[in-house]
Amino acid sequence: MGYIELMDISKSYNKQSNVLNGIDLNIEKGEFFVLVGPSGSGKSTLLRMIAGLEEISGGTLKINEKIVNHLPPKDRNLSMVFQNYALYPHLTVEQNILFGLNARKIDKQVQKKRLEETAKLMGLSDLLKRKPRELSGGQRQRVALARAVVSEAPLCLMDEPLSNLDAKLRANMRIEIRRLQKQLGLTMIYVTHDQVEAMTMGDRIMVLNDGVIQQVGEPITLYNKPSNLFVASFIGSPKMNLGKAVLTDDHLIIEEELKIPINSTQIETNIKNKNLIIGIRAENLPLGSNGEETYEIEVVNVEQLGNETLVSFEVGSELWTAKWLGQWLGKVGDKVPVHISIENIHFFDAHTGNLIQAASNTNKQEVVKI
Amino acid sequence: MTVPISRKILFYILLMISALVIFAPVIMAFVMSFMDNKDIMTGSLPQTLSFDNYVKAFEKFPLLKYLFNSLVVALVITFGQLVLSSLAAYAFVFLEFKGRDFLFFLFIATMMVPFEASIIPNFHIIRDLGWIDKYLGLTVPFFAMAFGTFLLRQNYKQIPKELREASLIEGMGDFKFFLKVVLPVSKTSLVTLGAYGFLTSWNMYLWPLLSTTNDTVRTVQIGLKQLQNQEQLNDWGMIMAGAIIVIIPTLVLLFLGQKKLQKGLTEGAIK
Amino acid sequence: MSMSNPTLESLENEISEINFEQIKKKQRLKSFAKGMLFLLPSIVLFGAFLFYPLFKTIYLSFFLTNAQGETTVFVGLQNYIDMFASPVFQQSMKSTFLFVLYTVPTTVVIALFLAVLANEKLKGIGLFRTIFSSTMGISVAAASVFWLYMFHPSIGFLNKMLEIFGIDAIGWLTDPKWALLAVSATTIWMNLGFTFLILLGGLQSIDSYLYESADIDGASYFYKLRRITIPMLSPTLFFVITVTIINAFQTFGQIDILTQGGPQNTTNLIVYSIYREAFANYQFGTASAQSIVLFIIILVMTVLQFKLGERKVHYQ
Numbered sequence: 001m002g003y004i005e006l007m008d009i010s011k012s013y014n015k016q017s018n019v020l021n022g023i024d025l026n027i028e029k030g031e032f033f034v035l036v037g038p039s040g041s042g043k044s045t046l047l048r049m050i051a052g053l054e055e056i057s058g059g060t061l062k063i064n065e066k067i068v069n070h071l072p073p074k075d076r077n078l079s080m081v082f083q084n085y086a087l088y089p090h091l092t093v094e095q096n097i098l099f100g101l102n103a104r105k106i107d108k109q110v111q112k113k114r115l116e117e118t119a120k121l122m123g124l125s126d127l128l129k130r131k132p133r134e135l136s137g138g139q140r141q142r143v144a145l146a147r148a149v150v151s152e153a154p155l156c157l158m159d160e161p162l163s164n165l166d167a168k169l170r171a172n173m174r175i176e177i178r179r180l181q182k183q184l185g186l187t188m189i190y191v192t193h194d195q196v197e198a199m200t201m202g203d204r205i206m207v208l209n210d211g212v213i214q215q216v217g218e219p220i221t222l223y224n225k226p227s228n229l230f231v232a233s234f235i236g237s238p239k240m241n242l243g244k245a246v247l248t249d250d251h252l253i254i255e256e257e258l259k260i261p262i263n264s265t266q267i268e269t270n271i272k273n274k275n276l277i278i279g280i281r282a283e284n285l286p287l288g289s290n291g292e293e294t295y296e297i298e299v300v301n302v303e304q305l306g307n308e309t310l311v312s313f314e315v316g317s318e319l320w321t322a323k324w325l326g327q328w329l330g331k332v333g334d335k336v337p338v339h340i341s342i343e344n345i346h347f348f349d350a351h352t353g354n355l356i357q358a359a360s361n362t363n364k365q366e367v368v369k370i
Numbered sequence: 371m372t373v374p375i376s377r378k379i380l381f382y383i384l385l386m387i388s389a390l391v392i393f394a395p396v397i398m399a400f401v402m403s404f405m406d407n408k409d410i411m412t413g414s415l416p417q418t419l420s421f422d423n424y425v426k427a428f429e430k431f432p433l434l435k436y437l438f439n440s441l442v443v444a445l446v447i448t449f450g451q452l453v454l455s456s457l458a459a460y461a462f463v464f465l466e467f468k469g470r471d472f473l474f475f476l477f478i479a480t481m482m483v484p485f486e487a488s489i490i491p492n493f494h495i496i497r498d499l500g501w502i503d504k505y506l507g508l509t510v511p512f513f514a515m516a517f518g519t520f521l522l523r524q525n526y527k528q529i530p531k532e533l534r535e536a537s538l539i540e541g542m543g544d545f546k547f548f549l550k551v552v553l554p555v556s557k558t559s560l561v562t563l564g565a566y567g568f569l570t571s572w573n574m575y576l577w578p579l580l581s582t583t584n585d586t587v588r589t590v591q592i593g594l595k596q597l598q599n600q601e602q603l604n605d606w607g608m609i610m611a612g613a614i615i616v617i618i619p620t621l622v623l624l625f626l627g628q629k630k631l632q633k634g635l636t637e638g639a640i641k
Numbered sequence: 642m643s644m645s646n647p648t649l650e651s652l653e654n655e656i657s658e659i660n661f662e663q664i665k666k667k668q669r670l671k672s673f674a675k676g677m678l679f680l681l682p683s684i685v686l687f688g689a690f691l692f693y694p695l696f697k698t699i700y701l702s703f704f705l706t707n708a709q710g711e712t713t714v715f716v717g718l719q720n721y722i723d724m725f726a727s728p729v730f731q732q733s734m735k736s737t738f739l740f741v742l743y744t745v746p747t748t749v750v751i752a753l754f755l756a757v758l759a760n761e762k763l764k765g766i767g768l769f770r771t772i773f774s775s776t777m778g779i780s781v782a783a784a785s786v787f788w789l790y791m792f793h794p795s796i797g798f799l800n801k802m803l804e805i806f807g808i809d810a811i812g813w814l815t816d817p818k819w820a821l822l823a824v825s826a827t828t829i830w831m832n833l834g835f836t837f838l839i840l841l842g843g844l845q846s847i848d849s850y851l852y853e854s855a856d857i858d859g860a861s862y863f864y865k866l867r868r869i870t871i872p873m874l875s876p877t878l879f880f881v882i883t884v885t886i887i888n889a890f891q892t893f894g895q896i897d898i899l900t901q902g903g904p905q906n907t908t909n910l911i912v913y914s915i916y917r918e919a920f921a922n923y924q925f926g927t928a929s930a931q932s933i934v935l936f937i938i939i940l941v942m943t944v945l946q947f948k949l950g951e952r953k954v955h956y957q
Contacts, residue, residue, distance in 0.1 A: 051535075051539065052538075052539075053535050053538065053539075055665075069661060070660065070661055070664040070665070072538070072541075073535075073538045073539045073541075074538065074539060074540065074541025075541075078539065079539065080535070080536065080539050082532040082535070082536065083532075084530055084532055085532075086530060086532035086533050086535065086536040088533060088551055088555075089555060090551075090554040090555055090557075099537075099540060100539075100540035100541075103537065103540040103541055103542040103546070104540065104541055147536075151540075377862075378763065381758065381761055381763060382763070384758055385758055385759070385763075385766075385769045388754075388755055388758065388769075388773070389769055389772045389773070392755075392772060392773060392775070392776065392830070392833065393772050393775065395784075395787040395788065395791060395830070396775070396779070396787065398787070398790070398791075398798060399786075399787050399790070402790070410796060411796055413796055413801055453682070454682045454683045454686070455683075457679045457680070457682060457683070458679065458680050458682075458683045460679055461676045461679035461680045465672060465675060465676045465679065466672060466676075467669075467672045467673040467675070467676035467677075468669070468673055469673070469676075470676060473680055473684070476684075476687070477683075477687075478947075480687055480691055480692075481943055482939060482940045482943040482944070483691055483692075483695050483936065483939075483940075484887070484890075484891055484935060484936065484939045485691075486891050486893065486912045486915065486932075486935060487695070487698065487915075487932040487933070487935045487936040487939065488690075488691065488694035488695045488697075488698050488932065488936075489694075489915070489916075489919075489932070490694075490697075490698060490701065490710065490915075490919050490925055490928055490929055490932065491693070491694035491697035491698055491701070492690055492694045493710075493919075493920075494697075494710045495689070495690070495693075495694065510686070510690075511686070511689075511690040513682070513683075513686050514682070514683040514684075514686035514687045514690070514691070515683075519683065544675060544679075569777070569778060572780065573779075573780035573781060573782075575780070575781050575782055575893065575894035575897075576893045576894065576912070576916070579897070580920065591780050591781070591782040591783075591894075592782075594780075594782040594783060594786060595782055595897070595898055598786055598789065598898065604796075606790060606796070609786055609790075610786070610787075610790070612786075613782075613783040613786045613787065614783075616780055616782065616783045617778065617779045617780065617783045620778040620779070620780065621775060621778045621779070623778065624771075624774065624775060624777060624778035624834075625771055625775075625778075628770065628771050628774055628838070631838065632774070632838045632839075632841060632842045633842060635838065635839060635842065
């Protein structure tokens with residue numbers, strides 16, 4: 001049994017269509033759990049239901065083996081960090097941090113001790129007398145975190161806490177939050193729309209779309225074995241290249257353009273002649289040496305990132321992107337051979353969007369090679 | 371943007387003429403209040419200036435008493451309006467309960483009932499309560515205020531909902547959140563509304579005229595009317611001295627808070 | 642519901658479900674009570690001093706009363722019939738509408754002129770803004786006293802001016818031809834401050850990039866005024882016009898001090914008429930009937946403001 005258990009949780013407003021549907025989920029103690037999905041997917045609603053800020057329309061929510069559906073937020077023993085930090089603008093940093101402890105009427109001596117510890121941990125000791133408007137974005141973020149830390153609640157909920165920060169600061173805070181969570185042994189539920197955050201921070205990730213769970217698993221699993229087209233295109237950057245495909249006896253034909261020879265042992269036989277969608281990651285489309293399994297493509301765009309190069313080309317009606325290490329100095333309009341290997345291809349059912357067969361070749365070796 | 375000099379000069383001339391015309395009655399009254407009555411009657415320029423008219427006004431009339439009454443009435447109304455409006459606005463923004471929309475409609479409806487149209491029963495109510503010539507009768511009927519509620523509601527809506535949610539997680543009740551967070555955060559609007567409330571209640575005329583029959587709680591506006599009424603001798607210097615005393619508190623308030631009032635009133639009304 | 646095989650878990654679920662319903666009901670009741678607690682003071686006072694008196698006024702308008710205001714004889718619509726037949730009331734209505742016609746457009750046009758002037762970014766503009774808004778801080782009693790002097794037949798400023806140009810003195814407040822105009826002038830002066838302040842606020846909330854892009858296009862001052870300022874200001878203008886109209890219908894103080902409704906009832910505006918009927922003649926029945934007329938006029942004005950200005954002026 002997990003620390004937090006969601007059983008068939010659903011949410012509807014005004015008894016109309018459900019915002020969330022049949023959510024079943026277990027979160028372990030000490031786990032960093034990320035809820036990720038596009039805006040409107042219901043991830044924030046789910047978090048707010050766990051917090052007690054939204055009523056649960058159906059199902060059961062247990063925290064620490066106790067049903068808490070009916071409990072107000074304060075009795076659920078948790079802390080929460082909001083996207084806009086929710087700092088009280090008229091109070092100093094110190095008063096902001098102690099706000100909750102005051103509300104819970106905790107002894108002044110204890111308050112003082114906890115404040116000192118937390119301020120030191122978060123590097124806020126010199127800022128205690130300032131008002132929020134006198135702080136930088138990163139400092140405000142830290143105060144918001146300090147408020148969660150000082151409460152000593154074992155469960156911490158975060159709702160897109162980094163989306164108001166600039167990219168550089170965000171990368172720093174990712175590491176900091178992650179370290180803090182491990183250090184304090186917190187159970188964390190973290191909501192984000194940013195798949196990079198999800199991949200880099202989560203012990204496990206849940207991908208949510210339209211109020212329905214798409215997949216739950218470790219980051220690398222989601223990347224290597226996306227259970228459907230939504231997860232496949234949502235996780236990973238640049239996003240996975242997709243294309244309509246048909247499987248004949250000895251060929252895979254993508255977008256009626258690329259013809260890849262196969263031998264039958266590589267593919268489950270029952271998907272032949274089905275409508276398929278195949279997917280292939282950008283890093284699995286290397287520049288080919290004029291040998292086997294290469295296909296001539298015409299470059300339509302080149303993006304130089306310094307350490308790698310993104311090359312776009314058209315496959316039928318789709319625009320594909322290949323990611324090549326190093327600096328490739330080709331131009332738009334160049335004809336270039338690209339290597340496509342059958343073992344890097346994911347197969348999805350075109351009708352349901354579900355994964356039929358994941359790529360047999362994972363990227364493990366490549367990392368070793370570099 | 372650069373304004374050509376010629377246009378600047380034109381604007382200054384227009385501004386100064388307008389200011390002079392608008393302020394002329396006040397300037398005249400101000401000068402007259404220091405003038406000898408003989409000079410006023412003959413219409414000559416002031417020969418001597420003195421505080422005699424002010425001294426006379428205070429001696430002949432209980433002006434100090436009137437001023438005190440007005441101050442009490444204006445402060446009590448202002449305070450009452452702030453308390454009731456801020457409480458009501460809180461309910462409309464932060465609380466969710468059945469019938470809230472209906473009550474909000476009711477508040478809007480109050481703006482369609484002019485006080486003047488219901489003044490007869492109101493007078494009878496105050497009389498039957500024994501509140502004639504009492505501060506209570508002068509103040510209590512004006513505590514509830516739809517405009518103030520709307521103005522504060524507009525302001526409370528700017529407060530991020532997350533502040534309330536964070537306080538919910540900490541276990542803070544509504545009334546405490548109202549006192550400790552909402553009121554301090556909306557301080558500026560409260561001051562604006564307070565200034566507006568003070569201004570209008572200090573300047574009230576019809577109701578104090580009806581609900582006071584003697585000097586005990588009579589306000590300075592009605593005092594001014596008496597001053598003007600009973601002075602058949604045309605002692606204009608003294609009357610003007612009285613009028614200047616009446617407008618000083620509100621003018622000072624207006625000069626201090628003109629910017630905020632302008633912003634606040636526009637926000638409360640149009641959004 | 643499975644009666645036959647109550648496993649431990651389903652039993653637990655059932656119990657908790659029952660609890661949820663009760664708790665939810667309790668919470669809903671609690672939040673209702675809390676909401677009412679916050680609103681109660683306002684509701685009670687609105688009830689006592691606004692809604693109840695309104696209905697009482699309607700009730701009274703169907704009765705004759707004694708001097709204490711107690712109802713004596715039910716007369717149905719007779720008060721209304723008498724009222725509309727009364728030449729004094731007809732004169733009062735005529736004066737009131739004329740008064741609105743004299744004051745509202747003039748106030749708004751002058752205030753708009755002042756607001757446009759004061760919206761320029763010039764040195765010392767703050768002082769002019771303060772002066773223009775100053776009449777808002779001047780009470781009706783004080784303003785009336787100021788203008789009482791201005792209109793004074795022998796020593797008043799206006800007649801002194803006429804004297805210089807060799808024009809005969811005018812009985813501003815005693816001549817039926819002039820009295821309503823004199824009262825209107827006083828009212829316009831008094832309302833300028835408030836109207837100016839609101840219009841200035843409206844002007845300042847117009848985005849400056851609109852003017853900047855017009856400048857790049859080389860638009861003239863008056864072109865900008867006509868094509869940007871006035872259209873962008875229209876919600877504020879609309880608000881100001883309705884408020885000024887409503888205020889005009891509620892005019893009382895300046896009448897009481899300047900003319901007491903005279904001469905020949907030419908300045909006997911509706912609120913003053915109600916006041917005199919009720920508190921000088923003790924005719925509470927007919928006074929109530931007049932109050933209802935006033936109420937309906939204001940009601941129509943307010944509804945008009947909400948309906949027509951819905952898109953621009955809204956409180957929701």
